[in-house]
Amino acid sequence: MILKRKYSIKIILFTLFFMLAFNNFVKDNIVFGTQNISQVSTQISKEKVTTHILNLDNENTTIGQEYYKSDRILQLLKVIFSFLIPIVILFTGFSAKLRDLSSNIGKNLFLTAGIYGVLYNLIDSVLNFPLRYYGGYLQSHIFGLSHQPFISWLKNYSISLIMSSIEIFLVLFIPYVFIKKSPKKWWIYTGVITIPITLIMYLAQPIFIDPLFNEFKPVENKQVENSLMELTKKAKIENCKILKVNKSKETSMINAYMTGIGSSKRIVLWDTAIDKLNIRELNFVMAHEIGHYVLRHNKKFIFIDILITFIVLYIINALAPSIIYKFKKNFKFTSLSNVASFPLIILILNFCFLFITPSLNAYSCYIERQADTFAIEITKDNEAAVSSFEKLSKNGIVIEKPDTLYRIWTYDHPPIKDRITFFKTYAPWQKGEKLKYNKYINEKK
Numbered sequence: 001m002i003l004k005r006k007y008s009i010k011i012i013l014f015t016l017f018f019m020l021a022f023n024n025f026v027k028d029n030i031v032f033g034t035q036n037i038s039q040v041s042t043q044i045s046k047e048k049v050t051t052h053i054l055n056l057d058n059e060n061t062t063i064g065q066e067y068y069k070s071d072r073i074l075q076l077l078k079v080i081f082s083f084l085i086p087i088v089i090l091f092t093g094f095s096a097k098l099r100d101l102s103s104n105i106g107k108n109l110f111l112t113a114g115i116y117g118v119l120y121n122l123i124d125s126v127l128n129f130p131l132r133y134y135g136g137y138l139q140s141h142i143f144g145l146s147h148q149p150f151i152s153w154l155k156n157y158s159i160s161l162i163m164s165s166i167e168i169f170l171v172l173f174i175p176y177v178f179i180k181k182s183p184k185k186w187w188i189y190t191g192v193i194t195i196p197i198t199l200i201m202y203l204a205q206p207i208f209i210d211p212l213f214n215e216f217k218p219v220e221n222k223q224v225e226n227s228l229m230e231l232t233k234k235a236k237i238e239n240c241k242i243l244k245v246n247k248s249k250e251t252s253m254i255n256a257y258m259t260g261i262g263s264s265k266r267i268v269l270w271d272t273a274i275d276k277l278n279i280r281e282l283n284f285v286m287a288h289e290i291g292h293y294v295l296r297h298n299k300k301f302i303f304i305d306i307l308i309t310f311i312v313l314y315i316i317n318a319l320a321p322s323i324i325y326k327f328k329k330n331f332k333f334t335s336l337s338n339v340a341s342f343p344l345i346i347l348i349l350n351f352c353f354l355f356i357t358p359s360l361n362a363y364s365c366y367i368e369r370q371a372d373t374f375a376i377e378i379t380k381d382n383e384a385a386v387s388s389f390e391k392l393s394k395n396g397i398v399i400e401k402p403d404t405l406y407r408i409w410t411y412d413h414p415p416i417k418d419r420i421t422f423f424k425t426y427a428p429w430q431k432g433e434k435l436k437y438n439k440y441i442n443e444k445k
């Protein structure tokens, strides 16, 4: 009874959301967007903590509006495809056929699940290729945000595909082992085992995964290095690793980010930032990243990541059996323990992220404001804050007045204009007020 009620509430919410989105789309060509909701949650969080400082902003309103129009459609298509692909694979009985093929080759559960997962990932990548090509390559070239050669983009795309296939191959059997052993509590066991996997992913990402795509080096410029070291001393984190990544061969956009946990924790500056910002501006950008570092934002994101995993697994456990029961004739399998149910898991996961993404984005904007506040307080350099962000927006795209749906589903950072306004006005020390993050700042030289 409870299950049924929950299920119908979700359907109503889902229908309402789509009516709203579609209505807006028809009326005013307004589209909402999501952040790669077809990806697994660890990847989503990684995205959150690594796309720092700036997404896209610019002073050129016309280009901004053109970009906005194109991106709204892209984001809507991404959402539609994230539902359409698993639905088609399930309802045509193709998933059952794929399972038969996998079990013929694999024989045991580990190999059957692994082979099924890899095949599904490949099919999904082929079907999504036009969208990923547009979103990951063409769009940024059309709007002058990237000059990455196609071959280099394709190489990165292939590496991502290989890495995600390896990940799926290694872990997909885990939920199925638990579903078979304990059909009611499998989601708890699966959730528990994803904790160490999530931690390993966070730890390994900067050391083993990121270098597959770009070259990471120490900051070679002595003047810059000394100035950044001074700043880390002031923030009492002298052991902090600072690296430079060669992004100038791909883009002229400016960025920096903090990544990793424990021994893999590091701040990474794009070489474009080092080239285009002066020392004071670079210090401010770095101070923002140090803000993430000292306020332990990565740890908070890992906690949220794990929490979301449990919630989503619970929802899958609550919804999937009744959906399979209802459509077993179309699906050509009868139980969640069948590996062919994987697209249904993906479907429910994507459905959940449609609703989780706005909250994740809101939280991300909240911690970005914290890092901005910290950066102003430690540098007390409002002027450099403003000029650095003006440079960031000149090298990106400014979207004037995005609609609410687009904003809540795609903005994981506050709009640049709001941040610049904050930088111009926030100076508590001038009024003799106590700094919010005083305890993290060492004022002694």
Ligand SMILES: [Zn+2]
Pocket: 052, 053, 288, 292, 368, 371
């Ligand atoms: Zn940030």
